[in-house]
Every structure is written in structure tokens, then in C-alpha cells.
Amino acid sequence: MNIIGWLALAALAFGAGGCDVNDAPPLHSPEPLDVRLPRNFPPMFVPVDNPTTHEGVALGRKLYYDRRLSPDGSRACADCHLQEHAFSTPLVPGVLPHINLAWSWNFLWDGEFEGSLEEAMIMEVEEFFGTDVERLREPDLEEMFLAAFGSTEITTKRAAYAIAQFQRTLVSRNSRFDDYVADDEAALSESEYRGMELFYSERGECFHCHATSLFTDNRFHNIGLDADVEGTGRGAVTGRASDDGLYKTPTLRNVEMTAPYMHDDRFATLEEVIDFYSEGVIYSDTIDSLIPNVTGGGLQLTAQERLDIVAFLRALTDPVFLSNPDLAQP
Ligand code: HEC
Ligand code: HEC
The missing domain is CATH 1.10.760.10 (Cytochrome c-like domain)
Known part of the structure; x- marks a missing residue:
């Protein structure tokens, strides 16, 4: 056995030492979600550090509709971005719809934000909403963060990444x-x-x-x-x-x-x-x-x-x- 093999064996032995197998954290293996596209659509870019998964999309969708995302619990994304209006609303001035944003790199009417979908969502969560992660530390959400990202750690980046994954499923292609x-x-x-x-x-x-x-x-x-x-x-x-x-x-x-x-x-x-x-x-x-x-x-x-x-x-x-x-x- 080479040195790497010995090290791996030692790590295994060390990891297992005194530890009941049942206490081991569950393997993190979220299920990839393949967003189907018609042939006349441009290919969808998905960054390697945020693959679209069922668990990630479920979390992103949950957060999109969850008022705990705002520090005072007063609003969710979906309060201004309503599905029946293609994720916009006639009630708030100037709201842009959320349709096929997976292909966008300029955001907002004046393009004040330029960058990837992930970066745009970080901006929305951190700057626009000022999300307080303490508010999100509740068992239902911790469980979903665990399923999506492999640990219960809750960060604004993870929240934004999950919402970006959900955005990638907002594909309109059936007119x-x-x-x-x-x-x-x-x-x-x-x-x-x-x-x-x-x-x-x-x-x-x-x-x-x-x-x-x-x-x-x-x-x-x-x-x-x-x-x-x-x-x-x-x-x-x-x-x-x-x-x-x-x-x-x-x-x-x-x-x-x-x-x-x-x-x-x-x-x-x-x-x-x-x-x-x-x-x-x-x-x-x-x-x-x-x-x-x-x-x-x-x-x-x-x-x-x-x-x-x-x-x-x-x-x-x-x-x-x-x-x-x-x-x-x-
Ligand atoms: C109070 C209403 C309101 C809420 C709540 C809200 N938005 Fe918006 N959203 C807007 C308005 C208004 C615009 C257009 C603003 C502009 O272009 O200056 C917009 C634009 C956007 C855009 C740009 C779309 C494009 O085509 O460039 C994104 C992305 C977006 N919102 C994401 C979110 C996310 C994610 C949340 C939740 C974290 C959220 N919004 C919550 C009102 C809202
Ligand atoms: C030179 C580029 C350009 C051309 C050509 C153009 N548009 Fe537009 N269109 C835009 C831009 C930019 C806006 C948003 C302008 C604004 O709000 O100031 C817009 C807005 C619109 C809107 C309103 C959408 C909304 O959600 O508010 C409609 C509808 C529309 N265009 C349809 C058309 C049709 C139909 C034609 C052809 C007759 C056309 N456009 C030609 C660039 C263009």
C-alpha cells in the first residue's frame, strides 16, 4: 500500500474510533435536477459551485415564499413577485418579472446590478432584504439546508444560492x-x-x-x-x-x-x-x-x-x- 492508502486507512480508523456507526452524519447526496429545455433555447449556464438539485430548489422555493427572509418578518420575495403575474405584480411600481432569469447577466431596469444569477441573489438577500440568518435558524429550515448543502449551517450565501437554483426552474417555454x-x-x-x-x-x-x-x-x-x-x-x-x-x-x-x-x-x-x-x-x-x-x-x-x-x-x-x-x- 502506498502512503496515501495508509493515510486513508489511518483516517478511517481514527474517524471510526469510539463512534457508533449510527451517529455518522448522513451522506450528503442531493439529487440533481435537470431543467428540460426546448431545442430553440440557448443552453443554460449552471455554475459548478451551485448545481441545480431537488433539495436546493425546494429550499430556494421555500425561502422565496418565506417572510422569515426579511429581518422583521414583514415580506417575502413572493409578496412582490406573484406567480399569476409571471412573478411580478401590478400593485408595486416597476416590478420586473422573474422569467428565464437563468440567462440574464444584467439585472434591474437600469442594470444597476451586473453579474451572475448567484451574485444577483446574494445582492437581493444581503443588500435588498438585509436577511438576518438568526431568524432562519429554525428546525424546518435547518433540515432543508442540511438536505441541500450537507450541513445545517445557515449563511446568506447559501440562502441566495438556493434561491438562484429555484430561479433556474422559472423557465417559461409553453406558450x-x-x-x-x-x-x-x-x-x-x-x-x-x-x-x-x-x-x-x-x-x-x-x-x-x-x-x-x-x-x-x-x-x-x-x-x-x-x-x-x-x-x-x-x-x-x-x-x-x-x-x-x-x-x-x-x-x-x-x-x-x-x-x-x-x-x-x-x-x-x-x-x-x-x-x-x-x-x-x-x-x-x-x-x-x-x-x-x-x-x-x-x-x-x-x-x-x-x-x-x-x-x-x-x-x-x-x-x-x-x-x-x-x-x-x-
Ligand atoms: C417590495 C417589493 C419587492 C420585493 C419584496 C422583492 N422585489 Fe424583486 N423587484 C422589485 C422591483 C420594484 C424590481 C425592479 C426594480 C428596478 O429595476 O429598479 C425588482 C426586480 C428584481 C430582480 C431583477 C429582475 C431583472 O429582470 O433584472 C430580481 C432578480 C429580483 N427582483 C429578485 C428578488 C428576490 C430574490 C427577492 C426576495 C429576496 C425580491 N426580489 C423581493 C420589487 C420587489
Ligand atoms: C431598440 C430596442 C427595442 C425595439 C426595436 C423594440 N423594443 Fe420593446 N422594449 C425595449 C426596451 C428597452 C423596453 C423597456 C423600455 C423602458 O421601460 O424604458 C421595451 C418595452 C416593451 C414593452 C413593455 C414590456 C414591459 O414589461 O414593460 C413591450 C410590450 C414591447 N417593448 C414590445 C415591443 C414591440 C411589439 C416592438 C416592435 C414593434 C418593440 N418592443 C421594439 C426595447 C425595444
């Missing part, structure tokens, strides 16, 4: 648009189909920013909402004038359920949003070159085109996501 992409040609009505054609056309330009199967490029744009953009949006974070008036492109998945719209909730309905893209566009220095016909106020859509494009946006609603019991309060 009628997805059925259409998966070869069910009857999934879209004629009007929705025409709306889709406009969405993906060089006239509509929507798909450049609301890009890929995620319907966002995760970048920042000034779409022409205001004439005076000085010091607003991304510019307020970076201090660069060229970033003034730029906001994160929101995903359009489940957009029917996330009213009101835009970073400041200025539009109550999708019809109002489309009227804006049609004739409400206002010039400012940083307006995006992808916004069509700025001098003419926008796309100048016909009445039928407006109906079509709104119909297409509603075809991005994912009833499975909005009612999946695996994502609801445990």
Missing part, C-alpha cells in the same frame, strides 16, 4: 408561440401569425431587441419614451451621457400578465404600448438606431396591424408557467 415553433402550425390564429410576421420583420424591428427565444437581448436601449433623458436610466448608473435614457429590454414572455408597462409603468395596456411604437416615439440624443421612423413618430401601423401585433404578444402567455404547482407556494 402557443412555442407550440407553433415546435411545428404545430395551427397553434397561432391568422391574426397572431400576421402579428408574428410583423414582429420579426425589418419594418417592425421588435425582434432585434426582444431577441431570441427569451424575447430579450438582456441589453439596454432608449426606445424614445421621453425628450429629456439627461441623467436617467442606465446613465444614472454609469455616469455616461451616452447611457442616458437606456433601460433593460424586458422579456415579452407572459407580457399579457405583467401590466402596467415600461420601467415607470406609464402604459396600462398592451394597446397603449403599441400605439407608442406606432406614433408616440420621441427623439432624444441617445435614441436607439433600431427604432424605426423616429422623425415620423414611429411605425405608423394600421388598425389591423395593431390588433395583430397585440394578438401575437398575447400568444406569448404561458399558462403552464403561470399555474405550475411546482413553482407555487410550497
Whole structure:
């Protein structure tokens, strides 16, 4: 036997010395959870130090809905991020939904937070919530931390990592648009189909920013909402004038359920949003070159085109996501 072998044997003997086998801690082997994705989705990045597991997701989901996460027990993530509204709410201004955030690297409307999903969740737990781990030291949660991470040690990092794992399961992929992409040609009505054609056309330009199967490029744009953009949006974070008036492109998945719209909730309905893209566009220095016909106020859509494009946006609603019991309060 080589030296390593002897050392291992010695460690075994030492470990077992005077110790009943039944007292040994249970082996920590959480069960990997494979988040299934359709072929047209980008691959999901999962960091090696936080693999998605059934136990980790269960803990993350528990914490997401648990008011003990806030120091005074007053609120949980799910108080502002409600499943039936695609994890946003009409009741609190500007709430961004939690949809497919596994692919995001810029967070918040002005991108004030840039980094991985894990880092974003650490920020939410430590800075936004100011979680007091003492509050979490209760038997039910300790048991779940043990199952997820192998010991009852509770840290804000572990809490954040578990919530990140839960976020990776918040995948919306079951809209009628997805059925259409998966070869069910009857999934879209004629009007929705025409709306889709406009969405993906060089006239509509929507798909450049609301890009890929995620319907966002995760970048920042000034779409022409205001004439005076000085010091607003991304510019307020970076201090660069060229970033003034730029906001994160929101995903359009489940957009029917996330009213009101835009970073400041200025539009109550999708019809109002489309009227804006049609004739409400206002010039400012940083307006995006992808916004069509700025001098003419926008796309100048016909009445039928407006109906079509709104119909297409509603075809991005994912009833499975909005009612999946695996994502609801445990
Ligand atoms: C009081 C309401 C409220 C609570 C509670 C809340 N949020 Fe939010 N959340 C918001 C608002 C408002 C925004 C958008 C803020 C902005 O962009 O400036 C947001 C945005 C986010 C975003 C950015 C999404 C994106 O697309 O960039 C993440 C991630 C997030 N919240 C996670 C959480 C987590 C995790 C919790 C629990 C620890 C939580 N939130 C609790 C209101 C809330
Ligand atoms: C230049 C990039 C760009 C283009 C082109 C674009 N959008 Fe947007 N869209 C954005 C950004 C950025 C926002 C958020 C702006 C804000 O709040 O200040 C947004 C917001 C929206 C919203 C509101 C979503 C919400 O949750 O608040 C809808 C709906 C929308 N766009 C649909 C469309 C449609 C339909 C088209 C094509 C006619 C289109 N967009 C073209 C970047 C773009």
C-alpha cells in the first residue's frame, strides 16, 4: 500500500474510533435536477459551485415564499413577485418579472446590478432584504439546508444560492408561440401569425431587441419614451451621457400578465404600448438606431396591424408557467 492508502486507512480508523456507526452524519447526496429545455433555447449556464438539485430548489422555493427572509418578518420575495403575474405584480411600481432569469447577466431596469444569477441573489438577500440568518435558524429550515448543502449551517450565501437554483426552474417555454415553433402550425390564429410576421420583420424591428427565444437581448436601449433623458436610466448608473435614457429590454414572455408597462409603468395596456411604437416615439440624443421612423413618430401601423401585433404578444402567455404547482407556494 502506498502512503496515501495508509493515510486513508489511518483516517478511517481514527474517524471510526469510539463512534457508533449510527451517529455518522448522513451522506450528503442531493439529487440533481435537470431543467428540460426546448431545442430553440440557448443552453443554460449552471455554475459548478451551485448545481441545480431537488433539495436546493425546494429550499430556494421555500425561502422565496418565506417572510422569515426579511429581518422583521414583514415580506417575502413572493409578496412582490406573484406567480399569476409571471412573478411580478401590478400593485408595486416597476416590478420586473422573474422569467428565464437563468440567462440574464444584467439585472434591474437600469442594470444597476451586473453579474451572475448567484451574485444577483446574494445582492437581493444581503443588500435588498438585509436577511438576518438568526431568524432562519429554525428546525424546518435547518433540515432543508442540511438536505441541500450537507450541513445545517445557515449563511446568506447559501440562502441566495438556493434561491438562484429555484430561479433556474422559472423557465417559461409553453406558450402557443412555442407550440407553433415546435411545428404545430395551427397553434397561432391568422391574426397572431400576421402579428408574428410583423414582429420579426425589418419594418417592425421588435425582434432585434426582444431577441431570441427569451424575447430579450438582456441589453439596454432608449426606445424614445421621453425628450429629456439627461441623467436617467442606465446613465444614472454609469455616469455616461451616452447611457442616458437606456433601460433593460424586458422579456415579452407572459407580457399579457405583467401590466402596467415600461420601467415607470406609464402604459396600462398592451394597446397603449403599441400605439407608442406606432406614433408616440420621441427623439432624444441617445435614441436607439433600431427604432424605426423616429422623425415620423414611429411605425405608423394600421388598425389591423395593431390588433395583430397585440394578438401575437398575447400568444406569448404561458399558462403552464403561470399555474405550475411546482413553482407555487410550497
Ligand atoms: C417590495 C417589493 C419587492 C420585493 C419584496 C422583492 N422585489 Fe424583486 N423587484 C422589485 C422591483 C420594484 C424590481 C425592479 C426594480 C428596478 O429595476 O429598479 C425588482 C426586480 C428584481 C430582480 C431583477 C429582475 C431583472 O429582470 O433584472 C430580481 C432578480 C429580483 N427582483 C429578485 C428578488 C428576490 C430574490 C427577492 C426576495 C429576496 C425580491 N426580489 C423581493 C420589487 C420587489
Ligand atoms: C431598440 C430596442 C427595442 C425595439 C426595436 C423594440 N423594443 Fe420593446 N422594449 C425595449 C426596451 C428597452 C423596453 C423597456 C423600455 C423602458 O421601460 O424604458 C421595451 C418595452 C416593451 C414593452 C413593455 C414590456 C414591459 O414589461 O414593460 C413591450 C410590450 C414591447 N417593448 C414590445 C415591443 C414591440 C411589439 C416592438 C416592435 C414593434 C418593440 N418592443 C421594439 C426595447 C425595444
